[in-house]
Amino acid sequence: MVSPTDDLELEKQADYRVYTLAGDHYEMGRQWGMAGIGEGTDDLTPEEASKAAQLLGLTVEQFSAFHVAAGAERIREEALSPAQLSFAEECLQVVCNFHPPLLDEFEGWAESLGLGTDCILGMLSFGMEQSSPHCSAFAWRTKDGLIVGRNYDFFYWAKTRHLIHAKPDIYYATVGMNDGLLGGRQEGVNEPGLFVAHCRAMARQPSQVRPGVAFHLVPRILLETCATAGEAVMLACEMPHLMSYSYLIADSQEMFVVEAHPDAVCIRESDDHYIATTNHFLHPELKGLMQSPVHKNSDHRLSKIAAALGEAEKESEPWATARSILTDHEAPICGHTDGLATLWSMIVDLTNQRLAYSLGAPCRNDYQEIPWPGTSQPTAPTHKSK
Numbered sequence: 001m002v003s004p005t006d007d008l009e010l011e012k013q014a015d016y017r018v019y020t021l022a023g024d025h026y027e028m029g030r031q032w033g034m035a036g037i038g039e040g041t042d043d044l045t046p047e048e049a050s051k052a053a054q055l056l057g058l059t060v061e062q063f064s065a066f067h068v069a070a071g072a073e074r075i076r077e078e079a080l081s082p083a084q085l086s087f088a089e090e091c092l093q094v095v096c097n098f099h100p101p102l103l104d105e106f107e108g109w110a111e112s113l114g115l116g117t118d119c120i121l122g123m124l125s126f127g128m129e130q131s132s133p134h135c136s137a138f139a140w141r142t143k144d145g146l147i148v149g150r151n152y153d154f155f156y157w158a159k160t161r162h163l164i165h166a167k168p169d170i171y172y173a174t175v176g177m178n179d180g181l182l183g184g185r186q187e188g189v190n191e192p193g194l195f196v197a198h199c200r201a202m203a204r205q206p207s208q209v210r211p212g213v214a215f216h217l218v219p220r221i222l223l224e225t226c227a228t229a230g231e232a233v234m235l236a237c238e239m240p241h242l243m244s245y246s247y248l249i250a251d252s253q254e255m256f257v258v259e260a261h262p263d264a265v266c267i268r269e270s271d272d273h274y275i276a277t278t279n280h281f282l283h284p285e286l287k288g289l290m291q292s293p294v295h296k297n298s299d300h301r302l303s304k305i306a307a308a309l310g311e312a313e314k315e316s317e318p319w320a321t322a323r324s325i326l327t328d329h330e331a332p333i334c335g336h337t338d339g340l341a342t343l344w345s346m347i348v349d350l351t352n353q354r355l356a357y358s359l360g361a362p363c364r365n366d367y368q369e370i371p372w373p374g375t376s377q378p379t380a381p382t383h384k385s386k
Contacts, residue, residue, distance in 0.1 A: 004363050007337075023167075023168070024101070033112030092120075092121060133297055137187070137248040137277055138276035138277075138325070139195070141255070147347065148346075149348075150326075151344075152186050155339050160180030162177065163175070163177055164178055172373075174189065177346075183217060188220075192227040193350050201244040203291060212241050214242050229254040244261045244262065246281065251350055259281045261286060264285065280299070308325045322347045345357070
């Protein structure tokens, strides 16, 4: 078994930060761009860059065009071929159909770094079909309210790990994590109490690659524009999806998993007091799209969550139960191997509006409570691995 201390130094090298973006979307993009200048981590090694590019389905040159490490001077804009550029522009149009202000944010980001807008397109159209399985999420109805838990697992080279409080004009305030992909949120919660998190689904390639919404923008769009889980599920089902992902969507009353493949989208509802997702589809209509066999790690994590929540129906301390699940090393749900390394963790009580993040693996970092989105000036949890 891998020791939880084996990746401690790699965690310490990551760029954990907390900040607020506020104003219209152009202004938030400008603020986001400026946040990346001069305060980033060291550049990726050539080996890390090559691995990252392969994972994203890009050449190293294309990956370098939008990878912001510490400053805009290292970004090269001549990256996408004419065919790739055309496809990316179609993806951008799809995104704008569902949330037009994001284009303003992308432009604010690019201009703050002195870049042309073409440099944003690579992050809207890449594929991750060869990615390893990662991430776990669950929602659980307790006697005190509805609790959600989420671990974000990925590769060590993803050193950007920013907890962002966003207060956009007109739209809902949100709190969520960004791992460097432009405009994205890997999960989050908004001021009305909607929670959204994504988990990669290890599915087969689509029959035809069509323009769609990239996975990292789906939570962002739903959180800024929807007040309830029902609204978010409907919008997620309307979107054309670029990649295969499951989205756990919950509020204080309802919980769902939207299983989205580029060829089909299905809704999975809770048939008990909980619902969970890892890295494979469970809906009968989508099981045939999965890679075979289902990755054992994904199955182990889902089984462990289901067993823990099934036994915890009368648990008097649901917050402690959620933490116990998210720090599990048996499945493991809290991972310490490259590709399945837990980079951060989140617990939210959607009924009582209680929110906490562990910046780093939750087995060695405390869950630190932060204000509900839109309520006050946020405090800054810190990364302090034990």
